[in-house]
Amino acid sequence: MAENFTFELVSPESLLLSGEAEMVTIPGVEGDMGVLAKHAAVMTSLRPGLVGVTMGDGSQSAYFVRGGFADITPTSVTVLAEYAVPKEDMTKELWEEQKRIAQEEYDLHHAAGDEEKRLAARSYLDQLNHLEPVVLPA
Amino acid sequence: MASLKDLRNRIVSVKATQKITKAMQMVAAAKLRRAQTAAEAARPYSQRMDAVMANIAGAIGDDKSSAPKLLAGTGSDQTHLLIIATAERGLCGGFNSSIARLGRDHARELMAAGKTVKILCVGKKGADVLRSEFDDIMLPLVDLREVKNVGYNNASDIAHQVLAMFSAEEFDVATLFYSEFQSVISQVPTAQQIIPPSIPEVEEEADSASTFYDYEPDENEILADLLPSNVTVQIFRALLENAASEQGARMSAMDNATRNAGEMIDKLTRDFNRQRQAQITTELIEIIAGAEAL
Numbered sequence: 001m002a003e004n005f006t007f008e009l010v011s012p013e014s015l016l017l018s019g020e021a022e023m024v025t026i027p028g029v030e031g032d033m034g035v036l037a038k039h040a041a042v043m044t045s046l047r048p049g050l051v052g053v054t055m056g057d058g059s060q061s062a063y064f065v066r067g068g069f070a071d072i073t074p075t076s077v078t079v080l081a082e083y084a085v086p087k088e089d090m091t092k093e094l095w096e097e098q099k100r101i102a103q104e105e106y107d108l109h110h111a112a113g114d115e116e117k118r119l120a121a122r123s124y125l126d127q128l129n130h131l132e133p134v135v136l137p138a
Numbered sequence: 139m140a141s142l143k144d145l146r147n148r149i150v151s152v153k154a155t156q157k158i159t160k161a162m163q164m165v166a167a168a169k170l171r172r173a174q175t176a177a178e179a180a181r182p183y184s185q186r187m188d189a190v191m192a193n194i195a196g197a198i199g200d201d202k203s204s205a206p207k208l209l210a211g212t213g214s215d216q217t218h219l220l221i222i223a224t225a226e227r228g229l230c231g232g233f234n235s236s237i238a239r240l241g242r243d244h245a246r247e248l249m250a251a252g253k254t255v256k257i258l259c260v261g262k263k264g265a266d267v268l269r270s271e272f273d274d275i276m277l278p279l280v281d282l283r284e285v286k287n288v289g290y291n292n293a294s295d296i297a298h299q300v301l302a303m304f305s306a307e308e309f310d311v312a313t314l315f316y317s318e319f320q321s322v323i324s325q326v327p328t329a330q331q332i333i334p335p336s337i338p339e340v341e342e343e344a345d346s347a348s349t350f351y352d353y354e355p356d357e358n359e360i361l362a363d364l365l366p367s368n369v370t371v372q373i374f375r376a377l378l379e380n381a382a383s384e385q386g387a388r389m390s391a392m393d394n395a396t397r398n399a400g401e402m403i404d405k406l407t408r409d410f411n412r413q414r415q416a417q418i419t420t421e422l423i424e425i426i427a428g429a430e431a432l
Contacts, residue, residue, distance in 0.1 A: 010186055012290040012374055014179040030354050043194070044354035045363050069364065071190055080186050082290070082367060 003037035004056040006076040009063060011084040016063065020056035024077050026070045027051065035077055042072040048127050050087060050134065051079055062087040064135050066098065090135055102128055142417070145410040149403060156399035162229065163392035170322070170385035176287065177319060177378040184375045191335065191368055193351065194361055206358070208301075208365040211334035212310045217254040219309040220245055221300065221332075223316045223376055224264030225384040226283045231391035233317060233325065233384055238267035240327040241315045245272060256309060260296060260377070288381055293374030300373075301366055304333060316376035317383040323390050325383035332372045335365075 007021035024035045027049025048066045055061070067082035085094060106121040140148075195209065222241040224234045241264070245255050257272055259265035260280040269276065280296055282288070303309060312333035317325045330336075353360055 008182070008186075010183045012180055012183045012293075012371060013176070015182045028354055040352060042352040042354060043190070043360060045360055068367070069190060069360065071186070071193075078186055080183060080190065 005037040005074075007053060007055075007079075008077070009051065009053075009065075009079045009081065009084060011081050016084055016086070017053065017061070021053050021077070022056055022058075023054045024079075025050075025052040026072075026077075026079065027065070028070065035072055038074045039072050039077075041074065042070075044070050044072070046070060046079070046081065048124065049131060051081075051084075064090050064131075087135065092136065095132070095136055099125075099128055140409075142410065142413055145406060145413065149406045149410065152399050152402050152406065156396055156403065159392045159395040159399060163389055163396060166230075166385045166389040166392060170382065170389055172287070173378070173382040173385050174319070177375075177382045180375060180378050184371050187368060187371050191364065194357060194364065206361055206365060207334075208304070208369075209334055209361065212307070214310050215253070217256065217309040217311075218248050219256045219258060219300070219303065219312040219333075221258045221260065221296075221312060221314045221373070222264045222268070223314065223373075223380050224259070224261035225380070226262050226281075227384075228263055229391065230384055230388035231394075233387035233391075234261075234263035235267060236325075236327045237315055237317050238264045240329060242268060242271065244313070244315070244329060258300070261380075282377075288374075288377045290370070290374055293377055294370045297366065297370035297373050300333070301369060314372060314376050316380045317387075319379050319382040319386060322386045325387055330372065330376070332369055335368060335372075 002022050004020040004022055007017065007019060007024055008015065009017040022036070026033050026035060026044070027047050028044040029047050030044070032049070033044075046065055046068050049064075051063045051065050053061050053063070063081075063084050063086050065079065065081035065084045068080045071078040071080070083098075102121065102125045106118065106125055109118040109121050220241055222237060224237050228234065241257070245257065248255050255272075256275055256277060257268060258277045258280065259268065261282060262279065265276065265279045280299075282292060285292055300312060304312070311331065314330045314332050316328060316330075318328045319325055
């Protein structure tokens, strides 16, 4: 029996999930990482993607997250997402909304001529497009 | 002395008013419940955020020179931005005016100390109060009238505006004014400095853990992400607290109004009855006097 740790997924609007988890996969900016109990303490920012959770009782769930951080300690993992939705609740409309926000952000920086931010927004948009087939079942 | 007809009309109109205030009270109670749930749901996030902030600030240490300006400040405190968040609607007791008053006192104090003050009003009612005195230093009002339930994106719009001003070096210190919700009868107007943020004291335990943290990417990059979202979170929290406070204040104000209307109805009814009786007595006297004269 694998060891469990405390896992919390919070967005500004609510506490989405809180409980004992066996494993969590987190889309960090420098790559996805799978976290088990007794992981070294890491603080990472997130890129848009899916957080996968295997709870202590073996049930699995996935959440789409955008922006924010994960705070990992040997005994707990806290994901602070700026936006989080359970994967099964993700609809075409919500997804289009996300893309629209990203596009607006890009246009804004494009118009302002802020090269660094424009590139960041560009890569964010690309990431969203990559994710589309994963998040939205056909 | 008002005539019987006048009195009857007044009673009818006060009763109609009482019905309205009663309805407003009930609406406020229902909205309060929703606002309170929203405020409570947002609490874990801002608590975790505070913890993370404390951790990182601890890791960066006292070397403020390398820290980003959003954390350490610009090194001056000449220009102050006051963000004053009030409601869009009135009829909620002293809610709007007490926040506005706190902001005004603060602004006067700063001006007396020779600082430059800019005011950003969120919500129309506060702006109405402050306009007469500070019209020339007020920034365009942030209008949330169309917004039914305050969302994170509203807060993030305001935060974007504030951060853009900060990076354009339009102010050094930003303070947020809102009303903290304690209970239905008590809302406390609060001032909170958000730029540079007042870092919560790092607890002993958290401190020892933070020394072993690995950062991906490095501290500074995380910090560069974290600080703006901290501003957003603080504003979001203030808006939610405000929403709950507003409904709480409105509920107790309307409760008072309903009670006052009830008292007024009682008094008017008493006057009405007294006068009716007086009229009957007069009529009787007239009849008796007439009969005796025969």
